[in-house]
Each structure stands twice: as C-alpha cells, then as structure tokens.
Amino acid sequence: MNSYFPHDSNARNDEKILLLRMKHGMEGYGIYFAILERMRENRNYIHVKDYNIIAFDLRVPNATIKSVVEDFGLFEFTQDGKHFHSESFTQRMRKIPKYRQSNKRVRMYNYNVKKWYEIIKQVFKRDNYICQYCGKAGGKLEADHIIPFSDGGSDELDNLTTSCRRCNRQKKNKSLEEFKTWQTKRRV
Ligand SMILES: [Zn+2]
Numbered sequence: 337m338n339s340y341f342p343h344d345s346n347a348r349n350d351e352k353i354l355l356l357r358m359k360h361g362m363e364g365y366g367i368y369f370a371i372l373e374r375m376r377e378n379r380n381y382i383h384v385k386d387y388n389i390i391a392f393d394l395r396v397p398n399a400t401i402k403s404v405v406e407d408f409g410l411f412e413f414t415q416d417g418k419h420f421h422s423e424s425f426t427q428r429m430r431k432i433p434k435y436r437q438s439n440k441r442v443r444m445y446n447y448n449v450k451k452w453y454e455i456i457k458q459v460f461k462r463d464n465y466i467c468q469y470c471g472k473a474g475g476k477l478e479a480d481h482i483i484p485f486s487d488g489g490s491d492e493l494d495n496l497t498t499s500c501r502r503c504n505r506q507k508k509n510k511s512l513e514e515f516k517t518w519q520t521k522r523r524v
Contacts, residue, residue, distance in 0.1 A: 341372065341373075341376045341425070341428070341429060341432075342428050342429075342431070342432060343369070344428075348365065352408045352409050352410050353365065353368070353408075353410075355408050356368060356404065356407075356408045356410065359403070359407070359408075360400065360403065360404065363396070363400075364400070364403075364404050367394060367396060367400065367401065367404045368404055368410060370390075370393075370394050371383065371390060371401075371404065371405065371411075372422065372425055374390065374393070375421065375422065375425065376429070380421075380426075381421055381422070381425060381426050381429055382414070382419045382420070382421040383419060383420055383421065384418065384419055385405075385413065385417065385418055385419055385420050387401040387402050387405070405420060410422060452491070455479070455491065455493065455496065456478075456479035456496070458493060459479045459493060459496045459497065459498055460477055460479070460498050462493070462498075463497065463498035465477060465498065466498060467498060467499050467500035467503055468497045468498050468499065469497075469499055469500070469503035469507065469515070469519075470500060470502075470503050472500050475500055475501070476500065476501045477498055477499070477500060477501075478498075478499050478500070478501055478504045479496045479497070479498065479499070480496065480497050480498075480499035480503070480504050480507060481495055481496060482495050482496070482497055482512055483495055483511065483512075484508075484509045484510070484511065486509050487509070487511070506518070506519075
C-alpha cells in the first residue's frame with residue numbers, strides 16, 4: 337500500500353534543514369526524509385527511539401541516525417524518552433484531507449473519469465436501469481463494486497452492479513454477503 341505525505345518544495349532551505357545539511361550533506365537530508373517516511377507508516381506519526389532499527393533499515397551508521405534525530409531540533413521526544421515525533425510533520429499531515437490520505441481515493445482520483453462513465457453506462461444498460469439490490473427502477477443510479485474497491489475489487493463489468501443511491505450508501509464497504517445479512521436483520 338502506498339502512503340503519501342506532503343513535502344514542502346522549499347524544505348531544503350529550512351533553517352534546521354540547512355544546519356543538518358551543513359553537517360551531513362544530502363545524505364543527512366535523505367535520512368531525514370526516510371525517517372519521516374517511516375513515521376508516516378506509524379500510528380500517530382511517532383517513531384520508537386531505537387536508532388538500531390533505522391540504521392539497519394537505511395544501511396547507515398547508528399551515530400549518523402542519532403545525530404540527524406537529536407542535533408538539529410527536527411524532532412521532539414515523548415516525556416518518557418522512548419519515542420520521538422515531528423510536530424511540524426504531524427501538523428502537515430493533519431492538514432491533508434482524509435480522502436487524499438486514503439489509497440482507495442487516490443486510485444479513484446487517478447482513474448480515467450471518462451472511461452469510468454462509459455463503463456457505468458454499460459452497467460446500467462445491462463441491468464435495465466434497475467437497482468439489483470432492492471429492485472427499484474430509475475431514479476438516481478450508481479454503479480456499485482460488488483467486491484468493494486477497498487478490498488481490491490476491480491472496475492471490470494462483472495464486479496459492477498446497478499444500485500440505487502440508498503442501497504449503495506447502505507452497502508458501503510460491506511461484501512455482498514454482509515450486505516444481504518444486514519438487510520435481512522433490518523427487515524425483522
Ligand atoms: Zn436499491
């Protein structure tokens with residue numbers, strides 16, 4: 337899974353970064369961003385203060401990691417001293433809308449929109465413009481991924497079905513089985 341984080345285009349000229357580069361050159365700069373990448377993958381963007389792990393991952397000396405983390409004010413430490421994080425990085429992550437952070441949305445975002453509309457037109461036509469979940473005809477129709485997109489479901493015709501807006505909202509990321517069970521329970 338790919339995760340993204342914002343990188344200021346002038347980061348290299350930030351005062352702290354300049355100090356980092358004066359001491360460690362572009363290697364230090366690379367290490368700094370590699371640490372942020374590791375942080376990005378962690379919950380709450382905090383990293384355990386174990387320089388051995390990072391040194392092993394990046395194949396650079398332990399002392400260099402320690403210096404990058406501790407000598408330039410680029411990171412803050414938790415009170416117990418066991419973890420460190422970057423306040424400015426956390427702030428920047430909070431600013432990106434959730435939908436940009438999610439892999440699924442990024443995939444949708446990048447999807448060829450025109451092609452997508454052609455596909456759903458075929459889906460609606462094949463299903464006679466009838467919601468395949470509740471049998472309602474017409475109205476606001478949507479194409480639903482039978483195997484949810486987030487579970488790796490494809491955009492192929494056989495994974496798409498016509499759904500009214502209401503059913504689609506109710507199904508959300510449920511699998512077909514889960515959705516049917518959910519509908520049955522609701523009717524009782
Ligand atoms: Zn429906």
